[in-house]
Amino acid sequence: MLMRRAVSLRHVVAPPRRAYAAGISPPAKRQKVPSLPKHDTTPPKDDAKPSAPRLAYLITGTFGVGLGFYTLQLYLSATKPCHNPQIAELSQQKDVAARYDNTASSFDSDVGLSELLMGINGIRKKLAQQCHGDVLEVSCGTGRNLGYYNLDRKDGALKTLSLNDLSPQMVEVCRQKWETLYGNGIKSGKLRPDLKVRFMTGSALGPMPLAPSGKKYDTIFQTMGICSTAEPLELLGNMVKHLDTSKAESRILLLEHGRSYLPWMNRVLDNAAEKHAEQHGCWFNRDIGQLVQDAAEKTGMEVVRERRHHLGTTWVFELKPLEETVRRVNGGSILANDEVDKAAHDGGWLSRLGWK
Structure with missing residues (x-):
């Protein structure tokens, strides 16, 4: 029994003793190595703004979806038969001019984006830059042309500017816009001290005040007005009465929207005309070209320029007195x-x- 314990003890103690005899240190006790802090391998949250390519894809995709939806709606409208073929006749269109009294405060926001996308603002600017002398703007509305007139102190072609509209609410918005754009213009030297600007409320179908100079107007400018009156021919004729037709350089400038030269587009306009008139106060399916031509023949005027845009639905006109008219007046x-x-x-x- 003692022999077995001695033998077993010898086997247990022998390895360290032999290692000591060989000059080798016994294996050290393993020490616990402190663990290093773990790094967070999860990607950081992307709180920054989208990169330029992603933003471009987003804008392009949104625009594509919107264009596709609009094209689909246009196709569906174009394939519908016209439920009222006579709706383009003046006798079938009621007077909706009073609608502007209720939409004056929101008018700019309602039409601003569509006019920007269609390039209407550029057309407004080109026409306004042609105005010269004593200028009368008929159906001025909220003054969407105010920022485009050539009112420079040195090179400005305008002597006076008179703005007229049937709606008092629209004229008031126009007046406020002028104050915002040019309120200190004379004091700052941007406007001529002798420039006279007037805001007038009244119908353009009857007598309107003469220019501040006491004479008739050198330029009469109107945008989107023929579609808003119940008597477009009378309106055009009355503009000619207030134009100085004794001068060959006198002009009437018009920007209007009306019928297209495409039959399917006219079906779209006719089907939507009544609802559009109720909401926005204008009939956008009138044959503007025929109305202007008829008025010109009756009043001794000549259409010297006619342009159409947006599938023919946007019309631009420049009229001047016939030479016979100038000779007769003089x-x-x-x-x-x-x-x-x-x-x-x-x-x-x-x-x-x-x-x-």
Whole structure:
């Protein structure tokens, strides 16, 4: 029994003793190594703004979806038969001009985005830049053309500006917009001290005040007004009455929306015309070209420029007095333009006296 314990004890103690005898240290007791803090391998949250490519894809996708939805709605409207073929006739269109009294405060926000996308603002600017002399803007509305007139102190072509509309609420918004744009214009030197601007409320179907100079107007400008009156021919005729037709350079400038040259587009306009008139106060399915041409023939005017945009639904006109009209107003005392050119080519009045 003792022998077995000695043997077993010897086997237990022998390895360390042999290791000591060999000069080798016994294995050290393993020490616990402190663990290093673990790093967070989860990606950080992306709180920054979307990158440029992602933003471009987002905008493009949104625009594509919107365009597709609009195209689908347009197709569905175009394939519907016209439920009231006579709705384009003036006799079938009631007077909705009073609608603007209720929409004056929201009008700019209602039409602003659509006009921006359609490029209407650029057309407004081009027409407003053509205005010269004593200017009358008929159906001025909320003053959506105010920022486009050439009112520069040195090079401004306008002498006076008179703005007229049937709706007092629209005229008030126009006045406030002028104050915002040009309130301190004269004091700051941006506007001429002699520039006179008037805001007038009244119907453009009857007598309107003369220009501040006491004369008729050199330019009459109107945007989206023929569609809003119950008597478009009378409105055009009354504008001619207030234009100085004794001058060949006098002009009437018009920006309107009306019927297209595409039959399917006209079906869309006719089907939506009544609802649109109730909401926005204008009939956008009128044959504006025919109305302007008829008025010009009756009043001694000439259409010198006609442009159409947006599938023919946006119309731009420039009218001037016929030479016969200018001669008649002046009592036949002036030469027509072609006669003036011919006289200048022939050497003028001196050539008739023998001078060469």
